[in-house]
Amino acid sequence: MKRVGKGAGLVVALAAASLALAACGGSVNEASSSSAAPEPAESSAAPADSSAAPAPADCGSWGVAMHAWVGYTASAQVLSDVAREKLGCDITQTTLDEAGVTYDAMEAGSVDVIIEDWGGGRWQEWVDRGAIVEVGLNGNVGLIGMYVPQWMCDEYPDITDGTKLNEYADLFKTPESGDKGAWLEGPPGYTTIGEKLIEANGLNFKIINTGSEAALIEAFTKGNDNKEAVLGYFYEPQNFLAKVPLCRINFPANDWTDAAKASGLTDYPETPLVKLATVKLMDSGSPFATLVQNFEWTNEDQNQVALDIESGMTPEEAAKKWIDANPDKVAAWLEGTGAS
Amino acid sequence: MDVKAVLRHRWVQALIVLVVWVVTATALKGVQTQELSTSTDSPFTAVMRDLAASIRGNRTESFLFVYVFNPIRTVISGFIEIFMGFIAVPADGNLIPVLGWFGTLVLIGFIVYATSTLRMAFFSMFLMLLCGMLGMWLLTMETLAMTIGAVVLSLVIALPLGVWAGLNDRVMKVLRPWLDLAQVLPTLVYLAPLALVFLIGIASATIATMIYAIPICIRITAHAIKSLKQGPIEAAESAGSTRWQVLTKVQLPMAKSTIILAVNQTTLAALSFVVIAALIGAPGLGKPVVEALTIRDVGDGVVAGLAVVLLAVMLDRATSAAVSRDQSGYAAADAAKVRRRIGLAIFGVLTIIAIYLSRYLLVFAVFPERLDFKEPVAEAANAVSDWITDNLGFLTVTGSEQFTIFVLNPLQDVLANSPWWLTLTAITLLAFILAGRAVGILTFVLLVLVMATGLWNDTMLTLAMTLIATGFVVIIGIVLGVWAGRSARVDRFLRPFLDAGQTMPAFVYLVPVLALFGPTRFAAIVLGVVYAAPVVIRIVADGIRKVPKESVEAAVSAGSTNLQVITKVQLPVARRSILLGVNQGLIFVLAVVVIGGFVGAGGLGYLVIVGQSKPELAGKGLAAGIAIVLLGIILDRIAQGRPQKSPQGRH
Numbered sequence: 001m002k003r004v005g006k007g008a009g010l011v012v013a014l015a016a017a018s019l020a021l022a023a024c025g026g027s028v029n030e031a032s033s034s035s036a037a038p039e040p041a042e043s044s045a046a047p048a049d050s051s052a053a054p055a056p057a058d059c060g061s062w063g064v065a066m067h068a069w070v071g072y073t074a075s076a077q078v079l080s081d082v083a084r085e086k087l088g089c090d091i092t093q094t095t096l097d098e099a100g101v102t103y104d105a106m107e108a109g110s111v112d113v114i115i116e117d118w119g120g121g122r123w124q125e126w127v128d129r130g131a132i133v134e135v136g137l138n139g140n141v142g143l144i145g146m147y148v149p150q151w152m153c154d155e156y157p158d159i160t161d162g163t164k165l166n167e168y169a170d171l172f173k174t175p176e177s178g179d180k181g182a183w184l185e186g187p188p189g190y191t192t193i194g195e196k197l198i199e200a201n202g203l204n205f206k207i208i209n210t211g212s213e214a215a216l217i218e219a220f221t222k223g224n225d226n227k228e229a230v231l232g233y234f235y236e237p238q239n240f241l242a243k244v245p246l247c248r249i250n251f252p253a254n255d256w257t258d259a260a261k262a263s264g265l266t267d268y269p270e271t272p273l274v275k276l277a278t279v280k281l282m283d284s285g286s287p288f289a290t291l292v293q294n295f296e297w298t299n300e301d302q303n304q305v306a307l308d309i310e311s312g313m314t315p316e317e318a319a320k321k322w323i324d325a326n327p328d329k330v331a332a333w334l335e336g337t338g339a340s
Numbered sequence: 341m342d343v344k345a346v347l348r349h350r351w352v353q354a355l356i357v358l359v360v361w362v363v364t365a366t367a368l369k370g371v372q373t374q375e376l377s378t379s380t381d382s383p384f385t386a387v388m389r390d391l392a393a394s395i396r397g398n399r400t401e402s403f404l405f406v407y408v409f410n411p412i413r414t415v416i417s418g419f420i421e422i423f424m425g426f427i428a429v430p431a432d433g434n435l436i437p438v439l440g441w442f443g444t445l446v447l448i449g450f451i452v453y454a455t456s457t458l459r460m461a462f463f464s465m466f467l468m469l470l471c472g473m474l475g476m477w478l479l480t481m482e483t484l485a486m487t488i489g490a491v492v493l494s495l496v497i498a499l500p501l502g503v504w505a506g507l508n509d510r511v512m513k514v515l516r517p518w519l520d521l522a523q524v525l526p527t528l529v530y531l532a533p534l535a536l537v538f539l540i541g542i543a544s545a546t547i548a549t550m551i552y553a554i555p556i557c558i559r560i561t562a563h564a565i566k567s568l569k570q571g572p573i574e575a576a577e578s579a580g581s582t583r584w585q586v587l588t589k590v591q592l593p594m595a596k597s598t599i600i601l602a603v604n605q606t607t608l609a610a611l612s613f614v615v616i617a618a619l620i621g622a623p624g625l626g627k628p629v630v631e632a633l634t635i636r637d638v639g640d641g642v643v644a645g646l647a648v649v650l651l652a653v654m655l656d657r658a659t660s661a662a663v664s665r666d667q668s669g670y671a672a673a674d675a676a677k678v679r680r681r682i683g684l685a686i687f688g689v690l691t692i693i694a695i696y697l698s699r700y701l702l703v704f705a706v707f708p709e710r711l712d713f714k715e716p717v718a719e720a721a722n723a724v725s726d727w728i729t730d731n732l733g734f735l736t737v738t739g740s741e742q743f744t745i746f747v748l749n750p751l752q753d754v755l756a757n758s759p760w761w762l763t764l765t766a767i768t769l770l771a772f773i774l775a776g777r778a779v780g781i782l783t784f785v786l787l788v789l790v791m792a793t794g795l796w797n798d799t800m801l802t803l804a805m806t807l808i809a810t811g812f813v814v815i816i817g818i819v820l821g822v823w824a825g826r827s828a829r830v831d832r833f834l835r836p837f838l839d840a841g842q843t844m845p846a847f848v849y850l851v852p853v854l855a856l857f858g859p860t861r862f863a864a865i866v867l868g869v870v871y872a873a874p875v876v877i878r879i880v881a882d883g884i885r886k887v888p889k890e891s892v893e894a895a896v897s898a899g900s901t902n903l904q905v906i907t908k909v910q911l912p913v914a915r916r917s918i919l920l921g922v923n924q925g926l927i928f929v930l931a932v933v934v935i936g937g938f939v940g941a942g943g944l945g946y947l948v949i950v951g952q953s954k955p956e957l958a959g960k961g962l963a964a965g966i967a968i969v970l971l972g973i974i975l976d977r978i979a980q981g982r983p984q985k986s987p988q989g990r991h
Contacts, residue, residue, distance in 0.1 A: 028436060028440070028699060028700060028701070068631060094621075095631060096540065096621070097619075097953050098953060099955065100954065100955040101535070101540055101952065103955075104396070104535070104539050104540055105539065105541070107399070107400075108539040108540070108541065122954075122956070125393065129397065174741075175741045175744035175748075175749065176744070176861065178749070184940075188946070188949045188950035188952070188953045189950070189954060195378060199377075207377075208940055208942070209378065209942050209946045209950070210859040210940045211859065211937050211938040211940050211941070211949060212633050212854075212938050212939065214633050214851055214854055215938075215940050222733075222858065
């Protein structure tokens with residue numbers, strides 16, 4: 001008993017001593033933000049060096065939402081790095097689930113920007129409450145759809161016609177779907193209308209809720225390698241398509257944007273992807289708000305960065321490569337921020 | 341034989357109910373199954389959806405939020421962030437937290453030394469160094485900081501409550517239903533309501549961890565106080581001590597080592613929660629594990645999972661070493677005491693030097709990349725997983741398909757694809773027969789509530805998976821448990837696997853299981869089995885070991901074969917442990933089968949997950965959470981059979 005008491009006393013003394021040490025100046029922290037100090041070459045986790053960058057206006061600290069898919073990572077990384085290097089912003093990246101979870105985080109103030117949202121207005125509730133604003137399009141165009149491995153389209157050319165899908169339903173039977181074809185639906189959080197498509201078109205398929213993108217990628221990879229029949233949800237731009245060729249099933253064209261109002265008779269529309277930001281950021285007058293407003297690039301730009309990430313570069317390296325190769329695009333984004 | 345006597349036997353009655361049930365279900369397949377498509381709301385889920393929307397809408401204005409929930413959130417995150425800032429998260433623009441990695445490492449060693457032994461201190465430092473070498477230093481520290489913070493908060497609440505409940509039976513009576521409920525509550529369930537009220541982030545994650553850890557701590561503490569020998573207490577009372585004096589001078593010191601055990605279990609519970617908590621914004625090692633699922637990177641997930649295991653081993657061994665030191669400490673000689681005090685002083689000085697160095701020298705401040713072996717480990721994990729998929733794929737795919745066709749689908753036809761009233765009646769009757777009238781009535785009421793949520797069909801899908809996985813778990817648990825219970829060598833061999841299986845978060849093997857079995861219900865069943873089997877093996881082995889040696893020896897000398905000894909002596913004597921094992925297995929399986937929603941298993945788990953990411957389906961997610969709780973209580977009560985209490989806490 002007594003001895004443990006001594007031990008605890010020592011711990012307290014030690015904590016006090018280390019606090020006292022912490023209060024002394026001149027640690028690596030000060031060194032890292034003073035320009036005279038040698039560059040910390042070894043540090044991998046070092047945050048942006050705030051004093052080294054030119055600061056045209058005080059940018060402030062902002063949070064960028066990170067979503068799991070590589071395309072998103074590419075866009076968000078490029079945005080974050082331009083903000084850090086050209087505007088001297090302090091950017092925190094936070095990994096979150098799509099949609100509701102992230103909108104809530106924005107309302108709570110821990111995240112300020114979603115650089116790519118596929119949702120077609122599902123954020124309206126948060127806009128109405130004055131937490132989030134739409135900041136226009138990011139230039140990427142998304143296309144969701146139902147896909148099969150390429151070999152199936154080669155073998156059955158008219159399978160791409162969604163209205164003839166029933167003729168092939170037997171091919172897609174699995175123990176999971178029983179006497180119907182298996183329809184691998186998109187992960188939770190992604191925009192999906194599979195139930196409506198099946199019902200409205202009278203398709204003899206059963207929804208299998210895959211639960212994660214990993215499950216879809218596994219299924220397509222297997223379907224491609226072993227020539228198994230797979231019908232599943234997927235989307236472009238996605239560099240996975242460069243590795244495993246997929247072929248899209250087409251339903252009659254349509255232009256709905258809110259999945260809740262889709263009739264189910266028609267296909268997923270091409271979706272121009274939207275930037276969302278907090279009202280707090282957009283009203284702040286920070287140059288970062290201007291950068292988010294100006295940010296725009298093509299599917300091709302995004303795929304370049306995404307492919308570099310997939311082939312082993314870190315997101316930072318891939319983003320830097322693209323930023324260095326596209327000074328004119330970056331300059332256009334920086335217009336009005338006072339930086340160059 | 342007398343037919344009436346046979347009919348009175350409960351197993352015969354149960355069999356009759358089963359046969360009638362299966363025959364009727366086959367005849368009425370697909371009738372009134374209450375199937376509901378994912379995007380459709382039932383009346384109840386619609387109410388829940390509107391409720392969720394109104395909570396979201398009121399978070400900034402309503403009195404309750406402005407003056408209660410939001411301050412709680414701020415205080416809790418502030419509290420955790422103190423720990424974070426000290427060892428894990430650099431302040432804005434800083435390179436390192438208050439302490440660099442080396443300072444933290446030596447400080448951990450010092451604290452472990454002060455509470456247990458020098459050997460344990462070096463062992464702990466070694467394990468933490470390994471975490472750093474896995475490239476996970478800062479993430480491990482985030483998890484450690486969050487765990488410490490959550491444990492401190494849990495103990496502040498749970499220890500006094502536990503002591504009170506140990507002293508006062510009436511308090512225990514009030515608490516018990518809540519403790520029981522917490523024990524059957526799958527962790528995934530309370531994430532959504534918490535996130536709704538406290539938003540995504542550290543506060544929600546901490547509160548979720550506390551909800552998980554507090555009941556375990558209360559239970560052990562209350563047990564510690566209650567089971568003390570009455571002699572010394574009565575002596576103190578008769579010597580005229582006040583109640584407070586008896587408590588602080590006699591009861592608490594006597595119960596001390598069990599209370600340290602409570603701290604140990606609380607810490608492990610909090611740590612085992614980190615990955616689940618990452619789903620609602622907990623920082624640390626959970627993040628890469630969860631991300632591994634979305635971007636399908638087995639390697640990163642495994643590396644982070646390994647770090648979780650190392651951290652768990654460190655915290656477990658360090659806290660249990662504190663227990664054993666506490667028990668043996670009093671006998672130590674004076675010379676040893678002096679030596680130890682000198683040792684502590686030297687270690688303390690070294691710690692201060694290390695902290696100083698870690699703040700001023702880059703090598704000691706930021707974990708050096710030269711020591712980072714994350715890549716090779718991740719690649720090795722990927723290679724193993726690829727090899728398994730490529731070479732064992734044909735086996736697992738055909739096996740799982742046959743199993744699904746011949747076992748899972750028929751069971752699901754009976755449970756889910758038959759009229760709801762038939763299933764409801766049959767389960768109620770079985771509960772009556774197997775677990776008595778009280779449980780039968782409870783089961784009936786709870787099933788009617790499940791029906792009222794409108795998620796009957798999904799609940800039955802989940803039940804089918806749970807039952808099958810439990811079947812596997814029980815078979816594996818009894819076979820391996822008996823084997824390990826009879827042979828110390830087998831036990832030694834199995835132990836590390838059981839340890840790893842119990843601490844490795846279920847999410848880590850989600851991706852490999854997915855790769856092997858595809859998005860299927862079978863994948864979810866495998867998850868449940870992998871997660872629950874270690875616990876059951878442990879409980880069964882423990883029960884077998886406790887069988888008195890004399891009875892085994894008597895049987896052997898009477899010429900029984902090994903098989904006879906097992907079936908005639910060991911299994912019957914260990915019956916209670918085995919029943920407890922089945923019960924625990926069932927609850928563990930349910931907790932993980934729900935996670936199967938991530939790998940295509942559908943059912944309630946999927947609804948919980950989808951409800952969290954699609955605001956328009958939030959109502960279904962919340963209702964599915966309620967249905968899981970109801971199902972958990974039903975299963976727990978039926979599996980306990982005739983009334984008896986399970987002393988074992990859920991790990």
